[in-house]
Amino acid sequence: MTPNNLKKTPLCAACEAAGGKMVDFHGWLLPVQFDSILAEHKAVREGAGMFDVSHMGQVFVEGPESWKFLQYVNTNQIKNTPAAGTYSHLTDEQGRIIDDAISFCLTPEKFLVVVNAACIDTDVAWFKKHAAGFDVTITDDSARWGMIALQGPQALAQAANLIEGVQEMPRFAIKEITLFGAPGYVTRTGYTGEDGVEIMASPEAIVKVWDALLQAGVKPCGLGARDVLRLEAGYLLNGVDADGRQTPYEAGCGWVVKLMKENFIGKPALQAQKAAGLxxxxxxxxxxxxxxxxxxxxxxxxxxxxxxxxxxxxxxxxxxxxxxxxxxxxxxxxxxxxxxxxxxxxxxxxxxxxxxxxx
Structure with missing residues (x-):
């Protein structure tokens, strides 16, 4: 696939202007590095670095039975308290991992589920397939959002220059915000082992966020540093460390499986595996x-x-x-x-x- 045929994020031109070396990542044109991977790693571990993660998917689940539906398609106990997020696995009937995702509760009847880029179509189809019988609406809204992951010991201080109250947010929280006149969200998770936030905004606004952070001295970072950082932190890379053949138990993520839940897809298979041993x-x-x-x-x-x-x-x-x-x-x-x-x-x-x- 040539660069002209690859999907581009709203930050693609900004990444190129910042010196990003662009590569094909699951059909997306994304920067593998700007400076050296070592320099970008150092920035995140000691200061603040930012990543274009606009390729990630945003799926909205809305309706009276939103929480009940997400409980059914997730292995973990999904929080239904507004502003709270839950990391979990989506599994098939055999308990094999389809994707790992984070479900954020905006209201008890509206959730934002952030999914991996390569799994957007698969996850949305899976949700719609299993939504029968639930009073919910599934909407893939991924194309409407740009997203920056701001990570490092100084990340929250940098984010506070743009977002009021961000430093008071607990881990895995979500907050609705306005950035450069556009609605958006900020979440406090991360994939590097450091503190930080993810900022979601319209394609136009996310470019302004990138420029503001760049001017403030935040180092742009690419896929190369991100992979080193996430591996050091022990985070699963879906499609690589879990390629559709493994269960959460086999992937070392048994903590996301809550067998005490009444029912969820893959529960009988996971119960049997836990009983039999790995x-x-x-x-x-x-x-x-x-x-x-x-x-x-x-x-x-x-x-x-x-x-x-x-x-x-x-x-x-x-x-x-x-x-x-x-x-x-x-x-x-x-x-x-x-x-x-x-x-x-x-x-x-x-x-x-x-x-x-x-x-």
């Missing part, structure tokens, strides 16, 4: 030798293959880090080898997250 689970590894692990690399212990990586990278904090699905028999600190370009590099099993955030 054979493999998403596991963290740190290289103790020189090398950069990548998805697809095999993991060996005592000469036998015991797993395969899904994500791996060079971390400025920890050198080579990776996650992958490995045998449950592996214990914390076990010595293993990871095969990179035909060479087996010493590593050890470790807990995730690699980086404990300060949030």
């Amino acid at each position: 054979r493999r689970r998403l596991t963290g590894f740190v290289l103790t030798g020189a090398g950069v692990p990548r998805g697809g690399c095999k993991v060996f212990k005592d000469g036998a293959e015991v797993g395969v990586l899904t994500s791996g990278t060079y971390s400025p904090l920890f050198k080579g880090i990776a996650v992958g699905y490995a045998d449950m028999a592996l214990q914390e600190g076990d010595a293993v080898e990871i095969e990179v370009h035909g060479r087996k590099i010493p590593a050890k099993k470790t807990k995730t997250p690699f980086y404990k955030n300060r949030v």
Whole structure:
């Protein structure tokens, strides 16, 4: 696919003007980096960085049974208190992850669900398929919004220059705002392991937000730094660490499964899996030798293959880090080898997250 055929976010021109190196990301033209990935990583860990995440999806669920519907299609207990958000997984009848999403309660009868870019069409179709019998309306409003993720120890202070009261927002909260004369939302989540916010506004207003943050000294950051940061923080990358074959338990996210709920899609399968136990689970590894692990690399212990990586990278904090699905028999600190370009590099099993955030 050529750049001319790729979808462009409202911030595409601004990213290019800021020196962004643009690449194809699931059919979107997005910046992989502006400066070096190391410099962008440092900005987020020590100051403030911003990411164009306008490719993410915004789906509105409205109607008297909005909460009841979201309870049914999500594994987690969805909060129905206005301004509260809930991270959860959408699973199929076999308990396999379709997507991970955050449902924000605007009112008990109106929710904003933020979904992954590559899953927008799939998620909307899934919602509509299962909305039968519920008094709800599903609206894909993704094209009407631009979105900036502002992350880092100084992110809230920077956001406060544009948004009154943002520093008082609790984690996973949502607030309706007006920016440059346009309605919008600010949410306080993140995908980097640092504190921060996501700002959603109209395509015209989000460009003004970007320009204001840029002038204030916030560093623009790309997909490269974002992947390193999220892996350090132990966050799941849907489509990579969960590719439609794994359950939340296998992906190390059993905490999002609330089996005490009366009913949700995939509950019987997840109950059965929990009772039977797992054979493999998403596991963290740190290289103790020189090398950069990548998805697809095999993991060996005592000469036998015991797993395969899904994500791996060079971390400025920890050198080579990776996650992958490995045998449950592996214990914390076990010595293993990871095969990179035909060479087996010493590593050890470790807990995730690699980086404990300060949030």
